Amino acid sequence: MAVEHGKEVGIQEIPRADKWLLFSLQHLFAMFGATVLVPFLVDLSPATALLTSGLGTLAYLLVTKGQIPAYLGSSFAFIIPIQSAQMIDGTEGAMVGAFLAGVVYGIVALFIKAVGVNWLMKILPPIVVGPVIMVIGLSLAGSAVNQAMYLPGSEDYSVSYLMTALVTLGITIVATMFFRGFFGLVPILFGLIGGYTFAYFQGLVDTSGIAAAGWFTVPEMIVPFVTYTPSFSWSIAFIMVPVAVVTLSEHIGQQMVISKVAGRNFIKKPGLHRSILGDGVATVIAAGLGGPPNTTYGENIGVMTITRVFSVFVIGGAAVLAITFSFIGKISALISSIPSPVMGGVSILLFGIIASSGLRMLIDNNINIGEKRNLIISSVILVLGIGGAFVQVSESVQIPGMAVAAIVGIFLHLILPNKEHSYGASDMFTDMTTDVSGRSSK
Template sequence: MAVEKQTLILDVEDKPALTTGLLLSLQHVFAMFGATILVPILLGLPVSVALLASGVGTLIYQIATKAKVPVYLGSSFAYIAAMQVAIEQMGGDISAAQTGIVMVGLVYIVIAGVVKVIGTNWIDRLLPPIVIGPMIMVIGLGLASNAVSNAGLIADSDWKTILVAVSTFLITAFINTKATGFFKIIPFLTGIIFGYIVAILLGLVDFTPIIEANWLAVPEIYLPFENDLFNSYTFYFGPETWAILPIVLVTVAEHIGDHTVLGKIVGRPFLKNPGLSRTLIGDGAATAVSAFFGGPANTTYGENTGVIGMTRIASVSVIRNAAFIAIGLSFFEKFTALISTIPNAVLGGMSILLYGVIASNGLKVMIEDKVDFNQSRNLIIASSMLVIGLGGAVLDIAGFVTLSGTALSALTGIILNLILPREESFKAKV
């Protein structure tokens, strides 16, 4: 679908009055809020750190792009499955996942350097839609069992858990399809609030953490080296860490897509000015810093584009103020304690929709590119990636690197796309 430049109320360089600017910034924060906090909740990471990293990461991005791009960074969904596996395999220790995401950020910076020197054609060659689509589908569907379990849709489950999950799912779905205006761009946040209220009415919420929490506190930072001041972990370079890196291929492609669409809405060629290399450096540095604090990977957001497209507010000043607000919220312990009391049933209902949407977006990538499944090579690539990515396949390379899930699926797709011969398009005769 074509995206046209919109008549903006506030352009990139515009700076609104103080009160107006703060209100617009609050709107942007809450539009991004549901997705930003959902990732750390699902991973068992501190919400306070995710908010801090989101704000700091956005400021880093603005510095890298010379404050020319109205982008807010939030927690990335793409790495959830790989991080969950890494954390589980380490017995709850986040060191493998943390090191992996720091490395992801550094890989972004390396790719930025390559892009600066030789351009972007190699990315298109390595990652066509027939590879990107199944990769995204594996990311979403790989988490399906966790969503179903949290939603209580298993044997001998409590009816209250199921009711909360179904209520959360339905209100999010209806808002996503029927709502207009501002609510249209915050379906996940609205769904969480509604599901939380239902859970309270059914007696599934324990308010003790909120009561015991202080009003203000330093975010629960986990630094990746030993020291006496923080409960921290060491850098870990085992197979669980390396398995996270191939997902960079997906998120770099998403990065390019997000900036392309945003550029069309605002009417500015962001991939040329300030340039893709700068936007990649900003995104990568923000991700590395977030992980260094113990937070999830950062990413440019489709929600960010939606907010700007709907409000017609593209001011970098508004984005910058939103980042400061997110940083401020991370120090309110009562607030982050409230987030921690959200029951698994609410997350389960939300996740059924969220993970399904992620998987469906992979299908959408292939549909929009009109991938021809009459071609055997396309059918082989997609089917192989899905089976390997979802079937629990594991490849141990000489005890040095163990590839599984999304990583092995991505490698399979890339290799098959490069070696399988291309066919002429044809239409079946009836």
């Protein structure tokens, strides 16, 4: 299904109608597997995740004035915080926490608008951002392995589950390694399809829900003041809000990658404050409808890298398609019927890829881990984050491990000598952190 074309399609260009549809479908399929995986893991509606993903992306494009071609999907950084918040105050409490995190994005965006971006770049260099992204992936490793080995809700080991997970993982790896063009960009989708087929013949798939579902169904939404009355909780706030430090790090990394791929400095124009605000608005929309918080997706950046199609109209088209899919009941029922070992199989690779992308940031910026300060910062972030360290503020309030790791990493970067080593020797970070007057933020 890869679309061939002879030239680059610019950010503001509108492709011919037939190509427009195919380009948008490519982006839809690229984000689909990962976007529906997050709600599957945190017991939210996959259809609602598709809906909020599409709405969030459209909001992002509006906030960034149609200048950044980025698709937003479900954020993996919020999986563990949402699960923790659900144990305290249910899914409704988790949505309130996600809303508060989105508000923090807005506050940071306004502050950047007022005083500039250099202060943020100073406290979030590659040596902090890279390991924090690694923590996002590696802290989820236990969840992937548990899904691959144990029956849902128990510690009963299952050989059939493990075999299904390994087959799913194997198909995903083959698709990643040997498929070319567009097909090479959607290995998660191939893994889900192949694993689902294998699981079906193992008797692990219940298709009764698919037959019973209607073609048109309104997604299951959790709307404040309609389906529940929101209430503020310090416990939820301290679980969810500090994760904004983690996602801001992730956001900056993604903006650098998008800028590099498209040949534009989006941190300067339309500005990091607009892209952060766009993420915040998308997260607030998701929280208001019962979907997981959103973030820009590397899978869709990969699509743009291969096709050289940077049109925001194509991204907008993918968002409209996602919204449309969310109202097709058969699709929602099909997603819900995917067995947990299939999700576990693709998660093993997907969570590892997230971790590896953090490692790649260190490599791309030529960070010297042999330098003592870099070795200390990265080591502390990784152990605190993956080890699950947390700060107990009160009997019912704690700051989770990912946020603690990011905050401690920032603190170490600010107090240890020889800061210049934390920015590396690559021109990429230097270009991103130099203001219009040509002065470096370092």
